[in-house]
Amino acid sequence: MSAGLDFSGKRVLVVGGAHAARRVLARYLAAGATVYHLAGPGPHSPAVRPAPGVHTPVFPRSVGAWDALIAAVDLVAVVETTPPTDAVIAAACGRHRTWLSRETAASTAPIGSVTLVGGGPGLESLLTVGALAALNAADIVYYDRLGPTDRLDVWAPGAEQIDVGKAPGHHAIPQRDAERMMVASALAGLTVVRLKGGDPFVFGRGGEEVIACRAAGVPVTVISGVTSAIAVPAAAGIPVTHREITRMFTVISGHAPISDTELTHLVGLGGTIVVLMGIGTLQQLVAGLTRLGMRTDMPVAIVERGFAHDQRTTLGRLDSIAALAAHAGVRSPAVVVIGDVVALAAHGDDTAADLLREAATLAT
CATH class of the missing domain: 3.40.50.720 (NAD(P)-binding Rossmann-like Domain)
Structure with missing residues (x-):
């Protein structure tokens, strides 16, 4: 076509x-x-x-x-x-x-296939060419709430669409059930796409889904996506690395509290810390980092709803961000950035300004 x-x-x-x-x-x-x-x-x-x-x-x-x-x-x-x-x-x-x-024929093999597709942080223009090609060939799409879904009818015409998304504290379809559904569809000969927000292998449980497919003998491939760990800070004008400021960044999950051992290593590494799914454990995180030696004036940013029309950034310091977040009513989905690079957005550095202009162009 x-x-x-x-x-x-x-x-x-x-x-x-x-x-x-x-x-x-x-x-x-x-x-x-x-x-x-x-x-x-x-x-x-x-x-x-x-x-x-x-x-x-x-x-x-x-x-x-x-x-x-x-x-x-x-x-x-x-x-x-x-x-x-x-x-x-x-x-x-x-x-x-x-x-x-x-035209290319759809698969006629007795067993179908599963493709895990990274949909990026939600903006249509951040879908990859590979992601669109996989969706275009899909018979059935299992999607979650953080992936781009507004135009699934266009990207995957005629495909059945099933929401298996999860919200904080609420899993409408448990992970194991979602895996069984995907495998069953593939065993029935269908071309299956699992559309996930961000990248399937960055806290997306993509590894578990690959294992489930392989265990059932179902062919499975992965199409990487733009991860919110890098893209969402950029949308707020924050580069996760910057010459003469930091040459490293660490991405962690804040879904569960972080141990003192892990926090000690984070303080010792230095660089930028990017926390995904970290709003629920924010107070514990900043208190632990402070207790274990991170300086209290370390810049911190919380970027909510990255790339959405109502994207919002809350800026503060390690010793004030928890109170500021509570006062502002910060909610998930959000990305927390801890490190000196946050000051680039706050102070209007030329590099940060360039990133902001690029993000604004993508969002229009």
Whole structure:
């Protein structure tokens, strides 16, 4: 399917077995085309029940019948057919100046596949090319609340969409159940996409999902995403590293309290500390860092709802940020940044200003 073209009201003839052509049929239907489907005869095209909303003309048995059918449509999309039929179609398209497109067949293997897709911090423009390609080929999408979902109907046309997201303290579908659902879909022959916020392997439990797929013998791949650990601070004008300030950063999960041993190592490392899912344990974190030797005037930023229209940054110091966050009513999702780089955003450093302008451009 040619990206960027308007197929609304166009007549599209799809040639190929129903299983192999299912994604192509779904895409043209979602694009508003009037879709005709020829499912056979052919070695991979047994008689099948017509897809909902798809017209099924009689399979042409002569050159003249092919001419009449192809002259009546605007585009022919060939997914699979026999070489002699392919030659007849190409010749008829040439005679009638009908567009001819050769489309990739969906998987027809007995076992489908699972692709873990990192959706980034929620902004559509931060989806990767690989992420969009995987969604475009999906039969079913399991998504969570932090991934970009506003245009799933466009990115994954015709795919079933299932929300398996989790909110703090509330797991509508437990992790193990979500894994079982994905595996079951793949074992049924479907192309499965698990769309996750950020990157699947950065506190996204992607490793557990890969293990579950491998244990069931399901092919699984991972498409990395833009992680909020770097992108969200950048959206607030905070680089996690900066020449002559710090050459390292550490990303930690604040989902559970951090031990004194871990805090001691963080203080000793220096550099920037980026905390994901850390609002619930913020007071314990800053108190522990202070007790174990971090200076009390260390700059701290909390960036809420990164890249959203209501993104908000709360700036403070290690000894004041907990009280400021409580007063401001800070809520998840948010990223906490601790380190001297935070001062770049606060003081209008040129590098931070450049990052802010870039983030503003992405958000529009």
